Amino acid sequence: xxxxxxxxxxxxxxxxxxxxxxxxxxxxxxxxxxxxxxxxxxxxxxxxxxxxxxxxxxxxxxxxxxxxxxxxxxxxxxxxxxxxxxxxxxxxxxxxxxxxxxxxxxxxxxxxxxxxxxxxxxxxxxxxxxxxxxxxxxxxxxxxxxxxxxxxxxxxxxxxxxxxxxxxxxxxxxxxxxxxxxxxxxxxxxxxxxxxxxxxxxxxxxxxxxxxxxxxxxxxxxxxxxxxxxxxxxxxxxxxxxxxxxxxxxxxxxxxxxxxxxxxxxxxxxxxxxxxxxxxxxxxxxxxxxxxxxxxxxxxxxxxxxxxxxxxxxxxxxxxxxxxxxxxxxxxxxxxxxxxxxxxxxxxxxxxxxxxxxxxxxxxxxxxxxxxxxxxxxxxxxxxxxxxxxxxxxxxxxxxxxxxxxxxxxxxxxxxxxxxxxxxxxxxxxxxxxxxxxxxxxxxxxxxxxxxxxxxxxxxxxxxxxxxxxxxxxxxxxxxxxxxxxxxxxxxxxxxxxxxxxxxxx
Amino acid sequence: xxxxxxxxxxxxxxxxxxxxxxxxxxxxxxxxxxxxxxxxxxxxxxxxxxxxxxxxxxxxxxxxxxxxxxxxxxxxxxxxxxxxxxxxxxxxxxxxxxxxxxxxxxxxxxxxxxxxxxxxxxxxxxxxxxxxxxxxxxxxxxxxxxxxxxxxxxxxxxxxxxxxxxxxxxxxxxxxxxxxxxxxxxxxxxxxxxxxxxxxxxxxxxxxxxxxxxxxxxxxxxxxxxxxxxxxxxxxxxxxxxxxxxxxxxxxxxxxxxxxxxxxxxxxxxxxxxxxxx
Numbered sequence: 073x074x075x076x077x078x079x080x081x082x083x084x085x086x087x088x089x090x091x092x093x094x095x096x097x098x099x100x101x102x103x104x105x106x107x108x109x110x111x112x113x114x115x116x117x118x119x120x121x122x123x124x125x126x127x128x129x130x131x132x133x134x135x136x137x138x139x140x141x142x143x144x145x146x147x148x149x150x151x152x153x154x155x156x157x158x159x160x161x162x163x164x165x166x167x168x169x170x171x172x173x174x175x176x177x178x179x180x181x182x183x184x185x186x187x188x189x190x191x192x193x194x195x196x197x198x199x200x201x202x203x204x205x206x207x208x209x210x211x212x213x214x215x216x217x218x219x220x221x222x223x224x225x226x227x228x229x230x231x232x233x234x235x236x237x238x239x240x241x242x243x244x245x246x247x248x249x250x251x252x253x254x255x256x257x258x259x260x261x262x263x264x265x266x267x268x269x270x271x272x273x274x275x276x277x278x279x280x281x282x283x284x285x286x287x288x289x290x291x292x293x294x295x296x297x298x299x300x301x302x303x304x305x306x307x308x309x310x311x312x313x314x315x316x317x318x319x320x321x322x323x324x325x326x327x328x329x330x331x332x333x334x335x336x337x338x339x340x341x342x343x344x345x346x347x348x349x350x351x352x353x354x355x356x357x358x359x360x361x362x363x364x365x366x367x368x369x370x371x372x373x374x375x376x377x378x379x380x381x382x383x384x385x386x387x388x389x390x391x392x393x394x395x396x397x398x399x400x401x402x403x404x405x406x407x408x409x410x411x412x413x414x415x416x417x418x419x420x421x422x423x424x425x426x427x428x429x430x431x432x433x434x435x436x437x438x439x440x441x442x443x444x445x446x447x448x449x450x451x452x453x454x455x456x457x458x459x460x461x462x463x464x465x466x467x468x469x470x471x472x473x474x475x476x477x478x479x480x481x482x483x484x485x486x487x488x489x490x491x492x493x494x495x496x497x498x499x500x501x502x503x504x505x506x507x508x509x510x511x512x513x514x515x516x517x518x519x520x521x522x523x524x525x526x527x528x529x530x531x532x533x534x535x536x537x538x539x540x541x542x543x544x545x546x547x548x549x550x551x552x553x554x555x556x557x558x559x560x561x562x563x564x565x566x567x568x569x570x571x572x573x574x575x576x577x578x
Numbered sequence: 579x580x581x582x583x584x585x586x587x588x589x590x591x592x593x594x595x596x597x598x599x600x601x602x603x604x605x606x607x608x609x610x611x612x613x614x615x616x617x618x619x620x621x622x623x624x625x626x627x628x629x630x631x632x633x634x635x636x637x638x639x640x641x642x643x644x645x646x647x648x649x650x651x652x653x654x655x656x657x658x659x660x661x662x663x664x665x666x667x668x669x670x671x672x673x674x675x676x677x678x679x680x681x682x683x684x685x686x687x688x689x690x691x692x693x694x695x696x697x698x699x700x701x702x703x704x705x706x707x708x709x710x711x712x713x714x715x716x717x718x719x720x721x722x723x724x725x726x727x728x729x730x731x732x733x734x735x736x737x738x739x740x741x742x743x744x745x746x747x748x749x750x751x752x753x754x755x756x757x758x759x760x761x762x763x764x765x766x767x768x769x770x771x772x773x774x775x776x777x778x779x780x781x782x783x784x785x786x787x788x789x790x791x792x793x794x795x796x797x798x799x800x801x802x803x804x805x806x807x808x809x810x811x812x813x814x815x816x817x818x819x820x821x822x823x824x825x826x827x828x829x830x831x832x833x834x835x836x837x838x839x840x841x842x843x844x845x846x847x848x849x850x851x852x853x854x855x856x
Contacts, residue, residue: 253742255756256738256742256756256757257742257756257757257758258756258757258758259755259756259757259758259759351820351821351822351823351824352822352823352824352825352826352827353823353824354757354758354824371743374824374825374826375824375825377742377743379745383745386745
């Protein structure tokens with residue numbers, strides 16, 4: 073099961089209250105595990121999302137509610153501890169949450185890891201955050217074999233998506249676009265120098281990005297020289313007097329402007345004067361200021377390139393368009409990894425059933441062998457050994473076929489029926505479900521108009537495709553409609569208690 | 579050229595044709611896989627082309643015997659220079675220009691009325707087999723090929739500069755070397771080609787000295803070559819002494835490319851003389 077909220081479903085006021093720092097996550101995971109009866113749990117908490125990934129042996133209608141309550145009370149306790157002034161509103165509302173179960177949960181986690189669910193499509197940080205969520209859960213001791221395998225597969229999906237498709241390619245922000253364009257002109261930026269004019273935030277960011285890409289020296293000019301010195305210090309650059317800009321244009325390769333000046337700071341005349349001394353060396357302007365700092369006429373001069381905010385934005389949009397074109401390929405990777413994960417899950421699920429089959433057979437064999445040997449006491453030791461070998465061969469041969477076929481059937485869509493039938497035929501405990509709801513608690517929520525959004529994996533064949541009468545009746549688990557009727561009155565609290573009359577402080 | 583050799587030549591033409599098509603596809607799709615296959619086809623074409631030349635020598639045919647063969651030799655050199663320059667300087671895209679050029683050269687040779695297989699005793703003067711002659715042709719052709727590659731790089735420079743000026747974004751996905759890199763590339767190729775051409779002209783003088791008794795004689799091609807030599811000499815002077823770079827020199831290099839083409843092909847038809855071939 074996966075319960076969470078992200079930038080699409082919840083406003084920042086809600087997200088910030090439910091964002092847990094890495095130091096808080098392990099204890100949160102432990103408390104979730106205990107309070108909500110979860111077998112394994114991991115928490116993924118970033119600035120854009122908080123998600124609880126849990127492995128539950130038996131999902132009931134109440135589980136999501138308990139998780140939600142636990143999240144809220146943890147957040148509230150933290151707010152209290154900090155004695156923060158955050159008022160107990162706005163509230164976490166059910167509409168902020170999404171809850172996925174089974175394959176849909178796997179699908180969602182893989183999408184998150186691949187960057188398909190991110191604010192900026194294909195952004196790379198989320199992969200590290202998923203890895204951290206796994207590390208933190210390991211630290212808290214709340215993760216077991218299932219979740220570990222799931223998270224590791226999610227990480228693989230993320231890595232494959234980034235290496236096999238172009239989902240993370242191209243600059244996705246203005247400052248990265250500036251770097252990309254500069255590399256078009258200068259190639260690798262090593263040995264190039266940058267002049268930052270003005271102390272605007274965006275300009276600083278772009279300069280920082282260029283510095284990360286090997287720019288050798290950064291010069292800073294600002295109307296107040298002290299501010300220029302301050303900035304230069306943070307870049308390990310050099311402050312230059314604002315008045316000497318014209319002279320610097322002869323030396324510099326890249327100029328970033330982000331002043332608050334109402335007029336052009338760099339005029340066509342200034343650039344024209346500098347050009348002969350440049351001897352055709354390209355000069356690249358990035359004008360991030362609004363109103364603009366560089367005279368647009370400059371772009372027409374030979375060897376001079378001027379890109380403003382809108383131009384950079386266009387680059388970003390083109391790149392994002394390219395990324396969007398890769399979604400299909402990434403989804404294909406997700407589907408592939410999902411199939412491999414469910415395959416693994418089903419095989420694991422079959423392990424206890426097969427073990428039980430063998431145990432039962434072995435018990436019968438030993439029992440019958442003993443009885444027979446008692447009657448055949450006249451046999452020599454060698455003959456007794458022969459009989460013993462016969463029983464072993466017989467049980468093995470008899471079980472071999474069903475075991476192999478069971479393993480094969482597991483990968484088909486209705487493999488669970490075969491598994492369940494095997495479990496019943498051999499008197500094994502009913503297997504946990506890796507297939508779908510099969511009348512589990514989640515179904516009971518359907519039809520609740522105001523409830524959380526129950527998303528299902530596309531093409532999940534399980535939900536409601538078999539009438540209840542066709543399903544093998546299972547005394548240990550109420551099927552279909554039965555639970556729906558029973559669950560509704562008792563285990564679902566009306567949403568009104570959450571959304572009005574005070575609600576839950578978050 | 580002999581029968582077996584011209585069979586290889588036909589195969590080379592087909593490979594080069596396929597490579598040209600692959601480069602055209604690469605130009606459209608910008609898929610690096612396509613670029614890789616184009617390069618594989620081109621390299622195979624080069625190997626077959628080379629084999630055809632070797633085979634003709636092994637079968638006892640004198641090298642550079644017919645004028646068509648001498649033109650083919652030029653194309654082979656141009657092809658070789660392209661293959662050497664491409665992997666080092668990621669000039670994949672240049673294949674879209676060079677391969678059709680080489681292909682048309684080979685096909686032209688195959689279509690010659692006399693054909694590359696026919697001997698042309700009348701046109702083969704005794705000096706054609708002089709060792710200085712082979713050196714002269716190799717050096718001049720390599721120099722010219724370097725200049726032509728420099729011209730292609732300059733063309734890419736101008737193309738990319740235009741796209742950057744127009745703020746067109748489609749090209750952003752193209753794997754073209756940066757402006758600076760193309761600029762450097764053009765400079766280096768010319769810096770390599772210039773001394774080769776200088777030595778090649780000198781070697782030509784040695785041939786003339788041996789057979790005509792003079793280093794220097796008036797011939798359209800001789801004057802054309804000296805003009806090309808001076809043209810690129812000025813380029814290097816402006817570049818290294820005055821430190822110029824960028825757009826103007828790219829145009830210079832592109833004009834040089836056309837001058838080389840005219841000198842090599844145009845003059846052969848306009849003013850046939852000692853250097854007439856093709």
